[in-house]
Amino acid sequence: MPDTTPDTTPDTTLGAKKGRTVLRLTNATLRFGGLTALNDVSFEINEGEIFGLIGPNGAGKTTCFNAMTGVYALTSGTIEFEGNDLAGRKRHKITKLGMARTFQNIRLFKSMTALENVMVGADVHSKVSFFEALFRLPRHRTTEAEALERARELLNLVGIEGRHDELAANLSYGDQRRLEIARAMATKPTLLCLDEPAAGFNPAEKQRLMDLIRKLRDRGVTVLLIEHDMRLVMGVTDRIVVLEFGRKIAEGTPAEIRDNPAVIAAYLGVEEEDAS
Amino acid sequence: MAKDSSETKVKKDRRGFGEKYAAAPTPVKVVAVTLLLVLVYALPLLRPPILTTNSIDFGTVMFRVIAFALVALGLNIVIGYAGLLDLGYVGFYAIGAYTTAVLTVYHYSWPFFLALPAAIVVTMISGVLLGAPTLRVRGDYLAIVTLGFGEIIRITVQNVEWVGASAGIKDIPHPTGIGAKPNPPFDQGGLFQVPRLQWDGFVPIVDLEHKTSFLAFGSRDAVPYYWLILTFLLLILIGDRMIKASRVGRAWEATREDEDAAELMGVPTFKYKLMAFALGAAIGGMSGSFYASSQAGYINPQSFPLLLSMLFVATVVVGGSGNRWGAIAGGALVAYLPERFRDFADYRLLAFGLALTVLAVWRPEGLFPPRRTRRAKAAEAEIDALEEGTENEEVTHA
Ligand SMILES: Nc1ncnc2c1ncn2[C@@H]1O[C@H](COP(=O)(O)OP(=O)(O)OP(=O)(O)O)[C@@H](O)[C@H]1O
Ligand SMILES: [Mg+2]
Numbered sequence: 001m002p003d004t005t006p007d008t009t010p011d012t013t014l015g016a017k018k019g020r021t022v023l024r025l026t027n028a029t030l031r032f033g034g035l036t037a038l039n040d041v042s043f044e045i046n047e048g049e050i051f052g053l054i055g056p057n058g059a060g061k062t063t064c065f066n067a068m069t070g071v072y073a074l075t076s077g078t079i080e081f082e083g084n085d086l087a088g089r090k091r092h093k094i095t096k097l098g099m100a101r102t103f104q105n106i107r108l109f110k111s112m113t114a115l116e117n118v119m120v121g122a123d124v125h126s127k128v129s130f131f132e133a134l135f136r137l138p139r140h141r142t143t144e145a146e147a148l149e150r151a152r153e154l155l156n157l158v159g160i161e162g163r164h165d166e167l168a169a170n171l172s173y174g175d176q177r178r179l180e181i182a183r184a185m186a187t188k189p190t191l192l193c194l195d196e197p198a199a200g201f202n203p204a205e206k207q208r209l210m211d212l213i214r215k216l217r218d219r220g221v222t223v224l225l226i227e228h229d230m231r232l233v234m235g236v237t238d239r240i241v242v243l244e245f246g247r248k249i250a251e252g253t254p255a256e257i258r259d260n261p262a263v264i265a266a267y268l269g270v271e272e273e274d275a276s
Numbered sequence: 277m278a279k280d281s282s283e284t285k286v287k288k289d290r291r292g293f294g295e296k297y298a299a300a301p302t303p304v305k306v307v308a309v310t311l312l313l314v315l316v317y318a319l320p321l322l323r324p325p326i327l328t329t330n331s332i333d334f335g336t337v338m339f340r341v342i343a344f345a346l347v348a349l350g351l352n353i354v355i356g357y358a359g360l361l362d363l364g365y366v367g368f369y370a371i372g373a374y375t376t377a378v379l380t381v382y383h384y385s386w387p388f389f390l391a392l393p394a395a396i397v398v399t400m401i402s403g404v405l406l407g408a409p410t411l412r413v414r415g416d417y418l419a420i421v422t423l424g425f426g427e428i429i430r431i432t433v434q435n436v437e438w439v440g441a442s443a444g445i446k447d448i449p450h451p452t453g454i455g456a457k458p459n460p461p462f463d464q465g466g467l468f469q470v471p472r473l474q475w476d477g478f479v480p481i482v483d484l485e486h487k488t489s490f491l492a493f494g495s496r497d498a499v500p501y502y503w504l505i506l507t508f509l510l511l512i513l514i515g516d517r518m519i520k521a522s523r524v525g526r527a528w529e530a531t532r533e534d535e536d537a538a539e540l541m542g543v544p545t546f547k548y549k550l551m552a553f554a555l556g557a558a559i560g561g562m563s564g565s566f567y568a569s570s571q572a573g574y575i576n577p578q579s580f581p582l583l584l585s586m587l588f589v590a591t592v593v594v595g596g597s598g599n600r601w602g603a604i605a606g607g608a609l610v611a612y613l614p615e616r617f618r619d620f621a622d623y624r625l626l627a628f629g630l631a632l633t634v635l636a637v638w639r640p641e642g643l644f645p646p647r648r649t650r651r652a653k654a655a656e657a658e659i660d661a662l663e664e665g666t667e668n669e670e671v672t673h674a
Contacts, residue, residue, distance in 0.1 A: 069540055070540075090539075090544075091539045091540050092540075092541075092543055092544045095540060095541060096542055100541075107534050107537040108537075109529065109530045109534060109538070110533060111529065111533055112526070112530065112533065116526055116529070119526055120538070120541055120543065121541050121542065123523040123527065123542070123543070124541070124542030124543075126523050128522070128523055130524060133518060133519055133522035133523060136518060144523075184541075187541065187542050
């Protein structure tokens with residue numbers, strides 16, 4: 001279980017020791033008609049890791065997220081999350097199990113405030129029934145107060161201070177991306193899946209995002225990161241899997257990936273080499 | 277047209293008022309709310325000039341107004357909160373009415389206040405039965421299925437002897453009142469009598485001849501019915517407020533905004549859609565139950581035409597989908613305007629249609645759009661102003 005107490009001071013001790021497998025893909029294959037978006041992909045993510053998932057456009061990264069979160073069913077293979085086979089599980093149940101995600105193309109609840117967006121995430125673990133809410137019974141009050149405090153704390157953590165009551169649609173692009181992270185974090189995930197969270201960010205924002213991702217990991221959350229910016233990926237991740245045309249072509253530490261000829265070939269001319 | 281300008285005034289008051297109200301100290305709030313409540317309850321007795329309909333009993337009109345407001349409040353949960361286009365709401369209204377009629381007179385002789393909860397439960401169950409298979413599919417499908425549902429219910433009651441077929445059900449008993457039983461034609465019963473006002477131009481005169489009895493329900497006077505249904509409306513209003521500002525309301529809003537994203541954020545969207553649908557159905561059934569046992573005490577299949585469903589949807593859209601006060605205002609207007617224009621006889625519906633058209637052009641988001649629409653519009657206007665100096669934002673809504 002992740003650290004759930006809303007402590008405002010950043011916790012620098014590792015919330016969980018590495019080792020336990022959080023997510024395991026085994027021979028995951030997913031076909032859309034004739035197109036094989038995921039082709040026999042296997043990898044494991046361990047607790048406490050920041051894990052990178054990279055690859056050229058159309059490699060199948062987002063499809064991988066979609067398969068993990070129950071949007072698409074695998075054609076064959078299995079996905080195990082904390083020992084649970086995810087096949088046939090409802091999407092909201094997978095979230096409740098502890099997997100949360102953000103979206104490549106921002107999908108906030110636009111007509112709700114930033115705070116309400118995060119509260120929706122926080123409601124996942126709420127046990128408040130319809131009647132408890134209707135009659136404002138004690139459990140409703142305490143749960144609501146906790147969720148509110150947690151939501152505010154998360155909004156401040158991701159860097160949306162002072163705009164809690166702004167409608168999501170009216171937030172700046174960067175704030176919307178950060179709000180997605182706060183909303184996902186509110187579900188108290190074990191595994192947080194970020195789909196290109198730095199898309200459209202300037203270098204300063206990217207730096208802050210890296211700090212944030214590390215901070216989240218230090219709270220005990222395992223992070224799975226899809227990102228095109230090599231400097232960011234190499235700088236923040238512990239291990240990386242590279243996809244190309246739905247196949248896993250490499251796996252290893254950032255240093256190993258950087259020198260891998262197959263990866264260089266896949267990215268040749270597409271991505272600048274950010275050897276740092 | 278005179279109507280429209282007064283409407284504008286009401287709207288402007290509301291907005292300023294809402295903010296002032298929230299900031300006011302508690303005693304001021306209590307006094308304000310109490311005064312408002314007294315005024316609303318006394319409205320059919322005060323019979324304010326201009327507002328009061330002269331060709332039809334004002335109490336009856338006010339009962340209809342609140343009945344529509346109640347329906348609008350229920351349908352607002354379905355359409356406004358959960359974003360489900362229900363075009364067959366009249367079906368639930370009919371089920372509520374028929375359940376009450378069957379239980380109180382046609383096959384059984386339950387008292388009204390026992391039949392009412394039964395009608396609510398029956399409509400809620402029918403809402404679940406209709407919603408469970410249809411709410412799994414998205415969008416337009418629901419509109420078509422519910423549209424069919426409304427008609428199926430009407431055609432069914434038309435052909436089933438057990439519910440009176442085309443002859444309908446008559447002599448539906450009035451609810452039990454408080455105090456002595458009325459003894460027609462002169463003794464009204466009840467605990468005490470309340471006189472009402474009569475207006476000579478703008479001069480009020482106490483009318484001692486037409487008194488309303490507290491509290492006897494009968495065919496002579498609609499005001500006790502008005503009080504009864506108003507009380508239920510207020511209870512539903514409070515409940516609506518509680519639920520909307522809770523995880524349930526958030527789940528509805530998130531589902532309406534982006535069903536997939538909501539599901540992926542852990543919202544069991546189907547469950548919440550079904551909940552909204554069933555709640556809406558129950559409130560529609562409640563309103564139907566009141567309708568059945570109101571003054572006339574008579575219902576038949578013609579009482580539940582498809583047109584009524586359209587009017588119900590109009591109440592929500594006119595008021596501003598997603599805002600409970602808007603729904604109430606919309607319900608009130610849709611019920612009130614045709615009665616007010618009754619003098620124009622045949623042109624009544626035309627005038628009503630015109631009023632709706634004017635409204636659609638003048639305020640496409642409804643009279644009282646919910647906060648989200650207002651704020652989004654304000655932000656949009658701000659951006660427009662920043663970008664192009666003084667851009668006319670009306671254009672974007674044409
Ligand atoms: N629902 C779908 N139906 C059919 N094909 C799909 C569907 N979703 C994705 N694809 C295809 O699967 C392939 C992988 O897409 P995916 O979105 O996973 O790529 P990606 O690695 O996330 O790329 P990017 O970096 O551009 O986001 C693409 O060829 C895409 O067109
Ligand atoms: Mg992608």
